[in-house]
Amino acid sequence: MAASDGLSRKKQKRGGRYSLSDLKTLGQQLLSSRAHVNNLPILLSFISPSSPPHYALESLLSLQSFFTPLLPELPSSAFSKTSNDSNPDPEFIYRTWLRSKFDDLVKLLIEVAISSQSEDTLREVVLETIMEFVKVGNGGKFHSAIYHKLLHSIVHSTLTVGDSLLDLLASKYFNYIDVRYFTFIILEKLARTLEAKDDKKGISGVYDASQSMTSMELSIHKIHNLLSHIPALEASDENSEYEMWNGLGIFIEKSNHKELIDVEDKRIKSKKSSDKVLSENNITKKMKLKFTKAWISFLQLPLPLDVYKEVLVTLHQNVIPRLSKPIMLCDFLTRSYNIGGVVSVMALSSLYVLMTKHGLEYPNFYDKLYALLEPSIFMAKHRAKFFQLLDSCLKSPLLPAYLAAAFFHNLLQRHPSINCLVHQERSRETTEEASGEEKLNVDDEENSSANRDLSDKKPGIDHFNEDESNPKETNAIRSSLWELDTLRHHYCPPVSRFFLSFENDLAVRGKTAEIAVMDFSSGSYATIFNSEMRRRVKQVPLAFYKATPSCLFSESDFPGWTFELKDEELISFNQ
Template identity: 70%
Template sequence: MLPMASDDSSKKKKLKLKQKQKQKQREKQKKSLSDLKTLGEQLLTSRAYINNLPILLTFITPNSSQSPQYALESLLSLQSFFTPLLPQLPSSSTHSTNPDPEFIYRTWLRSKFDDFIHRLLDVALSSQSEDALREVVLDSIMEFVKVGNAGKFHSAIYHKLLHGIVHSALGVDDILLNLLATKYFNYIDVCYFTYISLEKQARNLEREEDKNGSQNPEDKIQSKSSMELSVHKMHNLLSRIPPLEASEEKLDREMWNGLGILVEKSSKKERIANSQESNDKVLSSRSMAKKMKLKFTKAWISFLGLPLPLDVYKEVLVTFHQAVIPFLSNPIMLCDFLTRSYDVGGVVSVMALSSLYVLMTQHRLEYPNFYDKLYALLEPSIFMAKHRAKFFQLLDSCLKSSLLPAYLAAAFCKKLSRLALFVPPSGALVIVALVHNLLQRHPSINCLVHREGGTDTTRETFEDKKGSLENAEDCDASRHVSDEKPGIDHFNAEESDPKDTNALRSSLWEIDTLRHHYCAPVSRFVWSLENDLAVRSRAAEIAVKDFSAGSYGTVFNNEIRRRVKQVPLAFYKATPTYLFSESDFPGWTFKLKDEGSAKRQRT
């Protein structure tokens, strides 16, 4: 029994010691809160109170049990103390055996300043700190970034800040990222060094990804999740930076540091010979714009080399043609990334189409399999995709060239017509507009127009269309179709290569079926298409953008806004007992059950 008693007594002693320590901390806090201001004032007045510096540093901590007033009071005193001394302090990497007491004193101050910056970063990057305190800490860090390097932009401190943000556990929508973007990304020098820092971090993350290949499965999962979070935050920072000006002469954005961006440093001998004078040169507006474009390009190219999560991948591709490509120093550098994205298929290919189209039309990118991949994207699911409006407009633009081969134009025309049988009414309207434009731009495929034989008008129109064909082989293909048995369609909808689809041996019978579509706007639109084809002169093209963003809602709203002059009415002398009449289905009979069985069922 004695050992049990000793154990209880030891536990009681430990509890008493903890309680005493907590009481001491509370008494210290009560005394420190009233004395912190005095300690700061003493530190600012005389060197005799330099020992107050380490005491004030201890209060700058992200500890949630401590009131933020202590950290705030210490921060104000230390910032006022270090700001005028920074130009006199040696660099952090200086190692000298100089016995001068003044030099030793300044080296010690530099170490305390580095400790001060480290503590500020801990507070700013901690989720335990209050948001108001983190905002004040961020402003203090940026003030040291502004003048910390002998009056120049202190890129090392700023790099530590961005490195901590990217590699910390902070979320993508954390207040610190929003504050940094909204308050400081309007300054061009801050954006300049942001590009430099993010480029370095992207390269480091790429090396870490290569090293993680030999890890355990559990470690791989953790490293992958942390990598994805870092990539999300890097994309958030890159996308929040305001776009560059298109003109180099209009680069008039403000500088966070008054000296601007300094480059072309002098050699070591010159700096040693004349340590007081700097031979750095400030960039002019024109050269600064070129430098910004170069750093912008390097940052984005390094970022795109990372394993991007799918949601980030899609966000990048959506705005790539507007927010990135126009501001790159050499957009052709993106050809590998965009061609790989275009080869993925599905929604990713649709999103990559805009940027790839810009490179092909504006920067002379050659992509031989472009139309084959574009043909493969024509699936029923594309008519329900989120970015279908932009896709249909680009599809119409890609098929606008008069140099397009006849077999390719016919394959697209036939594939779209076949899709009209499966898509909703809004998709059918887009298809009719696209087919109309294809037939107007490429007279060589007018042999695909479906006509019912037996009327003089249709025969005459058919002969007129055949006379306008430019390719003799296409005419032969159309004659071959007319001589074959009716009801046979040689088009292979499952073929992925447009050359082997036999589209020129087919006809647009699918468009003809749309004349009897259950949706009135679709049937009216098809009738207008036939009227345009009947006119010998070339009709105007249809603006696809007017139909590309359509849906059931838009079709319904447009229909109820129409002013209808004649309304079909149904009048019955007697209440009908069946839905369809026998004349609608010749050879079929619709009879009710005999009355006797019906009566028995009712009883």
């Protein structure tokens, strides 16, 4: 006590300020004897974002060394009661008080971790300390309550989405399977309890990107950031090793047999002779279940537009293969597909996976797919992937002719019944029918109706209705690909060369091959120009004149027209 009193007097002489050496002395005293336990609140006061980093670090080292061996002996809560409240045990009161100080320490550490004032080095040490408490804070087991407080504070903090704390947590701890397991559980709870704070919602619950980011949008960004940084569960047949943060782990079955756990390297070793460690199958099932619940809860939130698009782009690769029941995404994806525009294009990949691999039935799928084929789609960022998927969706030989006729080149080979579109001739039956209708003598109203029907069957009239969104009602099978003749003489050489593929009989598959959609869908004016610039031209077209022309057009080009001005008109024009 004498040393402590001397330190207090020395502090008073300096106006109530502690030096770094004073903090070190206080920490040594705290670790040496219970008599100096009152040093604990003093050291806690320096765990703050406003404290100098070296002061906070010195205090943290002493407090961590003090609490770590005591955690298994502390009560589960600072509000625990004894069996006899009228005559409480002094030792229990002491440990309850220590528990309250430990809870204060955890709270202060989290504040330092999420504060923008904290230096990166201090934030890293603080995160390591929190995770050490998570490892052994629950009687030697994983302390999910502390981890929940950490993630809750990160998600609801004002930190930016790309803050180093999120990256640090993902890079250092997400390789442990138990940390991933509890991360899924906690993120599911956070997503379910997250409530909207404003009315800035767009179509299908998507936030309007033109509005400023709210606290809820920021929280959604962070949940997505955390979910997308959790690596996939990789496991082989017999040699897989799942690394755990806590050696007593949640994937160990309770048994009286000897543990098959190496606590030193904290690895679960999968052995067929052991009934202590869950099999890889069971571990995978448990992880998939928690992964599924976390993602389904997240996708029910009103996602900001940038997050919404990012989710749709990666969903088919990073999420669907890891879900326990991928079909649970059908509502989210069909709703996204019905929005239209670029959102529908981005939802197509995942929707296609559900339809082809998981038995999803979508009655109006081809109607929606046809409606996406607008001019703007050829300038979309993800057009290459879209046209590949479009081609894949139309590979079935069972598609009806009217549907195949509404789409493009490869279908002419897959469906010979629509090859007539390349050269659509007026049938003799139609001609005779039209001729017969011309000879009908009916009253004015019927005659007018007949004339309208007749006009629809005249040569040169395209029956295709480009404004119709339902491919069945477009009359595409009654039309013809008359645009091909204009493409034959197109100014752009690659376009005119592509037309040559239609010169062959498309019904004979030996003479023609389907085009690779990727070779064309990712092109642009820039790629065409660069390609033409690299070509070595052997013959260059030249214009040769025997006499230097004096005008742009000759008089024979415009018979009956004159381009000469009278003298007075010329003078007036020059003035």
